[in-house]
Amino acid sequence: MIVVNELRKQFGQLVAAEDVSFTAKAGQIFGLLGPNGAGKSTTINCIAGLLTPTSGTVSVKGHDVVSDPLGARRTLGVVPQELALYEDLSARENLRFWGGAYGLRGQQLEERVNTVLSQIGLQDRAGDKPENYSGGMKRRLNFGCGIVHQPDVLLLDEPTVGVDPQSRERLLERVRDQVARGACVLYTTHYMEEAEALCDQLVIMDHGKIIASGTMDELREMMGERDVLRVSGRFDGQAVRKAFDGMAGVEVLQVDADVVQLSAETATRRLPELLGALAESGADIQETTLARPNLESLFLLLTGKALRE
Amino acid sequence: MKSGALHCAGKELRVRLRDRWALLMWLLVPLTIGGMITALSDGGQPQPTAQLLVVDEDDSLISGFLISALGQTGDAELIQAESVSRQEGQERIEAGDASALLIVPEGFGDAVLNEQPSVLQLITNPAQQILPSIVEEFLSVLTDAVFYLHRVFGNELKIITAQIDALAPGESEVFADPMIAQLGVAINNAAETLVEYLDPMALELAAAEDEAEEASGLTFALVFFPGIIFIGMLFAAQGLSDSFWKERESGTLRRTLVSPLSLTEIFLGKLLSGAGLLFLLSAAMTTIGFVYHGLSPASWLPAVLWLTLSGLVLYGLMSLVQLIAPTRKSASLITSILIFPLMMIGGAFFPFEALPDWLKTIGIWVPNGYLLERLKAYLFYDGGINALATSLPYALAMAGLLWMLCAWRLKAFAGRAE
Incomplete structure (x- = not known):
């Protein structure tokens, strides 16, 4: 459905995306992860046709976004x-407009509007303007406007930002519905647990390049059989690095004044050894957490920085 | 293309019609200014009238002339004369129920005809300042007029008075034909002797009048009327043009750009909806003005269509500024600042008729100034429909050029929305 091949986008001297290639298939949720400035938005804008690639190709359902932009946008x-959203229009009118923008008219449009209103749980407030909605309701309507025409390819850019847990769960269910009917979903998010729970395939980007890709299991394998030890307190960065320098099977993922993260093989059994080394470095330990490796720790391992930075 | 543009126009209209405060303001601003100007020009208050009580104790032809003349103060009706008895007159003036009381004593007519002194008694109401003075001034003019009447037609008046006095009680006032002929010849002779004094004055007065204004019957408020509608159009154009930034900041522009709708359809949607709204606004304001000023309904449709076209020119101008400005704040600031000089020198706030020639020359080269001047030529002066027809290509060219520039800028503007 979406084929990105050696995409490169340059703004003057700045290379925002370089050698980006991936394929997202129908019936699949494809996660695009990375911190701000990683090149996610540039990639999405190229797919959506808002930006023209400097080189490389992007096609959506077989339509090249440069040579056949209208076909791709449809x-x-x-x-x-x-x-x-149009704040002066009601939820129903917003949905009507966006459905109409994709060519839906008459009875077909009305049926789709009613279906979507029901799906996003706004049928009782369909006549209200978004300005009277809660943040979660606005997010649901924003999502509804994107699916009213039942697109084959759905681009979701951080769709659950600032949403309450109930609305988030409802939204994620609707995303799964889209996949169930055969749509291809490209999903970007900062919520790692959301990506882990939702995405079939993942691409992690940093500095405009893909630094890791695969299924969740494949990405976990990159971490090996390592656990992540997160310790909060007060630390001397240099002393911490020195304490673990050369220690077999241990890698320092992150060292800040108040947080240290370590990736360690069989960390459960080696916990006294690891905490002892930290104590010897002069650390004032306040709290420790031991976790299975996740996207966050993988990103830390690959880039040395947190995903949300 | 057509369907998409209409779809966008429908949405734009719905959005605009929901913003009732903005619509109200676009109507209220010109109506308020128009109301103030009208109030300034005619005071907006009922014309004050002096209530004059008249006691005619003489009941002669001459006193009758005087009292009749008191009620003839033209359309303004400054003095309203009412005949009363002496007792009623005194009671009412003491009660403050009139501006003045005039007592014409018995023998006043005889005294005038016989060139004897006579005293008219005028009692004024001390509670009033201006109206009694008006009565006094007017009475003074009338007594002079009676004096000159006597000087010119004294003999004839004596004959008529004597004839009336000779009538038996109950007899109708019938003059014999020879007497009427004699009086007619005498009055004609007297009038001919006056012609050489009166005619030059009449000619001089006629030469001093402004023929154009006399012909058009323009009033102060009417001169302002088209300009006031242009003020409304300017504010509406500014308000409409803000939609580009509003859509860009809310993200709806970006979202529309990734839909199958083309930039041209989005653009046409704004243009069509703007034209519809400007038509409704100009129709509303023109209707109010036409009804108030009593203008010919035949001119209504051409005026409304011209105003709609003018509104589109101004909408294009404001949109171009919005699309060039680097931020929404600066766009709002620049368009707000632009409105005022356009109003001032474009004849909207100060009519061209009140501007010095050099400023008027500049003003009619400003887009709104040119369009306003043409509308006035059509409505008030002898331009007729040709005043609009011959200017239509220029107006269309202005609108076309401005909107083509807007279309060109919109591509870059939308690009910045990425």
Whole structure:
């Protein structure tokens, strides 16, 4: 459904995306992860046709976004991160407009609007303007406007930002519905647990390049049989690094003044050894957490920085 | 293309019609200014009238002339004369129920005809300042007029008075034909002797009048009327043009750009909806003005269509500024600042008729100034429909150029929304 091949996008001297290649298939949720400035938005904008690639190709359901932009746009549904809604129009009117923008008219449009209103749980408030909605309701309407025309390819850019848990769960269910009917979903998020729970395939980007890709299991394998030990307190960065320098099977993922993260083989059994080394470095330990490796720790391992930085 | 543009126009209209405060303001601003100007021009208050009580104890032809003349103060009706008895007159003036009381004593007519002194008694109401003075001034003019009447037609008046006095009680006032002929010849002779004094004055007065204004019957408020609608159009154009930034900041522009709708359809949607709204606004304001000023309904449709086209020119101008400005704040600031000089020198706030020639020359080269001047030529002066027809290509060219520039800028503007 989405084929990105050696995409490169350059703004003056700045290379925002370089050698980006991946394929997202129908019936699949494809996660695109990375911190701000990693090149996610540039990649998505190239797919959506808002940006023209400097080189490389992007096609959506067989339509090249440069040579056949209208064909590509007809297959797309986009849910932007910002609440791109008309505040002066009711939820129903917003859905009507966006459905109409994709060519739906008359009875077909009305049926789709009613279905989506029901799916996003706003049928009782369909006549209200978004300005009277809670943040979660606005997010649901924002999502509804992107799926009203039942797109084959759905681009979701951080669709659950600032959403309460109930609305988030409802939204994620609707995303799964789209996949169940055969749509291809490209999903970007900062919520690692959300990506882990939702995505079938993942790409992690940093500095405009793909630094890791695969299924969740494949990415976990990159971490090996390592656990992540997170310790909070007060630390001397240099002393901590020195304490673990050369210690077999231990890698320092992150050292800040108040947080240290370590990746260690069989960390459960080696906990006294690890905490002892930290204590010897002069650390004032307040809290420790031992976790299975996740996307966050993988990102730390690959880039040396947290995903949310 | 057509369907998408209409779809966008429908959405734009719905959005605009929901913003009732903005619509109200676009109507209220010109109506308020128009109301103030009208109030300034005619005071907005009922015309004050002096209530004059008249006691005619003489009941002669001459006193009758005087009292009749008191009620003839033209359309303004400054003095309203009412005949009363002496007792009623004194009671009412003491009660403050009139501006003045005039007592014409018995023998006043005889005294005038016989060139004897006579005293008219005028009692004024001390509670009033201006109205009694008006009565006094007008009475002074009338007594002079009676004096000159006597000087010119004294003999004839004596004959008529004598004839009336000779009538038996109950007899109708019938003059014999020879007497009427004699009086007619005498009055004609007297009038001919006056012609050489009166005619030059009449000619001089006629030459001093402004023929154009006399012909058009323009009033202060009417001169302002088209300009006031242009003020409304300017504010509406500014308000409408803000939609580009509003859509960009809310993200709806970006979202529309990734839909199958083309930039041209989005653009046409704004243009069509703007034209519809400007038509409704100009129709509302023009209707109010036409009804108030009593203008010919035949001019209504051409005026409304011209105003709609003018509104589109101004909407294009404001949109171009919005699309060039680097931020929404600066766009708002620049368009707000731009409105005022356009109003001032474009004849909207100060009519061209009140501007010095050099400023007027500049003003009619400003887009709104040119369009306003043409509308006035059509409505008030002798331009007729040709005043609009011959200017239509220029107006269309202005609108076309501005909107083509907007279309060109919109691509870059939308690009910045990425």
